[in-house]
Amino acid sequence: MKNIDGLIESARELSERGFSRGEIADELNVSRETATWLVERSGEAASTTTEPSGGPHDIHVDWSALGRDSARLSYTGMAMADLLSKQGESVDLTVGIEKAGAPLATVVARELDTDIAAYAPRKHQWEEGDIEELEGTFSQNFAEIRGRECYVVDDTITSGTTMRETIGGIKNRGGEPVACVVLVDKQGIESIDGVPVYSLIQAIRVGNGDDE
Numbered sequence: 001m002k003n004i005d006g007l008i009e010s011a012r013e014l015s016e017r018g019f020s021r022g023e024i025a026d027e028l029n030v031s032r033e034t035a036t037w038l039v040e041r042s043g044e045a046a047s048t049t050t051e052p053s054g055g056p057h058d059i060h061v062d063w064s065a066l067g068r069d070s071a072r073l074s075y076t077g078m079a080m081a082d083l084l085s086k087q088g089e090s091v092d093l094t095v096g097i098e099k100a101g102a103p104l105a106t107v108v109a110r111e112l113d114t115d116i117a118a119y120a121p122r123k124h125q126w127e128e129g130d131i132e133e134l135e136g137t138f139s140q141n142f143a144e145i146r147g148r149e150c151y152v153v154d155d156t157i158t159s160g161t162t163m164r165e166t167i168g169g170i171k172n173r174g175g176e177p178v179a180c181v182v183l184v185d186k187q188g189i190e191s192i193d194g195v196p197v198y199s200l201i202q203a204i205r206v207g208n209g210d211d212e
Helices: 004-016 021-028 032-042 070-084 101-112 161-172
Strands: 093-097 115-120 149-157 176-185 195-202
Touching: 004 021, 004 032, 021 032, 070 101, 070 176, 070 195, 093 101, 093 161, 101 115, 101 149, 101 176, 115 161, 149 161, 149 195, 161 176
Parallel strands: 093 115, 093 149, 149 176, 176 195
Antiparallel strands: none
């Protein structure tokens, strides 16, 4: 997937498979607005343009070279765990944000010797309209949140909305988020609601591309 046409085709395929636009955003590591634009553009009868004219400003992150190989994924998770290793002495739980954050969180939890929980954000249910009307959920197949200090793990921060939602969900369950870690941060966020955020890579857009 090297250009906009590839992203549009991927969005089309995912949409035809029944993925919501929020799930498409998650799969392609783009914002919900970008996912909507890609799906709508995929429905155009004829489009051979490779430049996203009039499209949203976003950065697509393809980390599949890491995700498709268990050894690479493990090394990546170990590096993320190292960023968190000095952030709390009483932390005994790692929360992975589904879908892509969960396998990374598994490695982090193993490295830091914590239990693991999984959170499905509300964007997975989102198709259009007000996302605030939806609700994320913690999986009952994993550890409980209440009364525990925890780390939060995801693959990418695009706007920070999902991470903020997860932090809020943990607090509402009686947990205490101590620190967050992601593979890639598109916003350069240092903290969310007082919780520090660490990233292996920061990808910051410079300018708006109008001069090119």
